[in-house]
Amino acid sequence: MPYKAPIRDVQFLADKLLNAQKHYASLAGGEPLDCELRNAILEEAARFSEEVIYPLNRTGDEQGCLWNEDGVKTPDGFADAYRQYIDGGWPGLSMPTAFGGQALPKSLDFMVSECLSQANHAWAMYPGLSAGCRGTLLAHGTESLQAIYLPKLTSGAWTGTMCLTEPQCGSDLSFLRTRAETREDGSYSISGTKIFISAGEHDLSENIVHLVLARLPDAPAGTRGISLFIVPKFLPDPHGEPGVRNAVQCGSLEHKMGIHGNATCVMNFDGARGFLIGEPHRGLLAMFTFMNSARLGVALEGLAHGEIALQGALSYATEREAGRALSGTKVPARPADRLIVHPDVRRMLLTIRALTEGSRALLHSLGQLVDIELGTDAEAAAEAASFLAFYTPIAKGFMTEMGIECANIGMQVYGGHGYIREWGMEQNLRDARITTMYEGTTGIQALDLLARKVLRDQGASLEQVIVRIRADMEGMNADYAQRLSARLEEWQAITVTLFSAVSENIDELGAASVDYLMYSGYVLLGWQWGRMASVPEVREGADAFYRAKAVTARFYFDKILPRCSSLAEQMRAGADSLMALDDTDFDTLAGR
Helix, strand or coil: CCCCCCHHHHHHHHHHHCCHHHHHHHCCCCCCCCHHHHHHHHHHHHHHHHHHHHHHHHHHHHHCCEEECCEEECCCCHHHHHHHHHHCCHHHCCCCHHHCCCCCCHHHHHHHHHHHHHHCHHHHHHHHHHHHHHHHHHHHCCHHHHHHHHHHHHHCCEEEEEECCECCECCCHHHCCCEEEECCCCCEEEEEEEEEEECCCCCCCCEEEEEEEEECCCCCCCHHHEEEEEEECEEECCCCCEEEECCEEEEEECCCCCCCCCCEEEEEEEEEEEEEECCCCEHHHHHHHHHHHHHHHHHHHHHHHHHHHHHHHHHHHCCCECCCCCCCCCCCCCCCCEHHHCHHHHHHHHHHHHHHHHHHHHHHHHHHHHHHHCCCCHHHHHHHHHHHHHHHHHHHHHHHHHHHHHHHHHHHHCHHHHHCHHHCHHHHHHHHHHHHCCCCCHHHHHHHHHHHHHHCCCCHHHHHHHHHHHHHHHHCCHHHHHHHHHHHHHHHHHHHHHHHHHHHCCHHHHHHHHHHHHHHHHHHHHHHHHHHHCCHHHHHCCCHHHHHHHHHHHHHHHHHCCHHHHHHHHHHHCCHHHHCCCHHHHHHHCCC
8 A cells, every 4th residue: 555644743742732932932042933844844844754764674574684694685675765754854953953954843853754664664773763863972971972973873874772670670670680891991891692682683773772770889789880882883983984893793583473674682791892971870760761762662653553543444434345235335446445335434433533533633742842841941841741750651552552543554554455464554553552562551551640750749640641631621522521621520530549558568569550551541542632622714614634633532532532431431440350360370371
């Protein structure tokens, strides 16, 4: 199927919902971005995505990456596409001019990245990880490290990775064993093995910059004893160019369900030379800059898979003929009516559309918060950071779960044709499946939300969010505002119930957390759909685009937001049935 970047929808959000021009003007530093320039950049990003990297999506899936002792070869066309990407100046879009960037808003990066991820998830991960590496060095690197690495990362000549997980530890980094020993010159010798390292080795760039978590000899146990190091594949020479090869190698590639075009590597560090980032034993805190950036990036991947499902399902349902409409034949001259006449097909299409376009509205509103957080107004930046801390686990967890649901439904619209390769729907589902695991599973995001962001401050962060939502409800359709208000009240009531339950039994936290995250996600999307339905052109039904927005908003409030009721009931049911069996009972069931 062809891919078409959803530029009109992104522009609708920016101009009609998020007042982008006012937002750009409020950002300090340089000339403000105007909407005409933004649209020109988006149109070029769309062209690059549609014409250059989307045609490589199937190629990447079928060929995968090839390992040998000298390195990893990416699928045909990937390296050439990356050269075109850096020639276009894309890596430095939002980087400071001091490092060769263009200093444009980070929210514009979100818009460009959405196109890239939709066109080719596996390819887009290479530059996506580099963005997190750049952001971490900007926030925590010394001036000397920034001077050496950021210009090359900004130009795209060098790419970056994050190296956290090890064979004996997945998300629980307290078991981390990679060692860092001090060298006489003040650098460090890094030894250990990291697994699941996306873009850890490839042939796209001349150097790869690894950000590696490791322990110093005097490190305390647990996560408080972890430090962060920059470990390049090639050590920079005095001129800042790739010099001698460092002692870091890709030992093997993982064999995966999807995203075959991205190299997922086992990386071996054998006394590799590294350089400390930030303070000793405070590396995990610094790495959270990378991880939070990556969590929003993975949320964007969830959105991307929803959009691909929507485009594929719409195309198929409006062309494929099968059966007759229940209300009577629509096209007597044809042997069957189109799939689009069937209510269940419309249910599937509108579900994908409601979840995808609602997620897009949420994500790009978060992009503006990122701009503010990175700005020079300290008070505004602190407020934006507080909101982002609350929204990020919801966006990552909810939007990736919805991406998989949409990819699954998209396949269903095709019937049996969706299960075979030629239509692309089965690849979309396989590629989407990793997103709920990347950067912390849905369960981990849910615990972060409920334990750290809600219960820890006694609901103060939640109250701030609800106040913001209620402020936007003043201009909403009265029916939508009433329904949303009821959910906000229920959200608060459930939170109070959980305060009490968790204080008596800590297992109630884990029992409710995922349901709580999903409930929160549905409410946030209800907020976005209520806002979109309030746009004058949507209310007036100015054209088919706006009429579809109005109908999809109604569908969301009628058919999707009520999912909150079952989630609320599940949370109120508590942990009893989950914890009723003893651990030994499970051992018996497992055949031990």
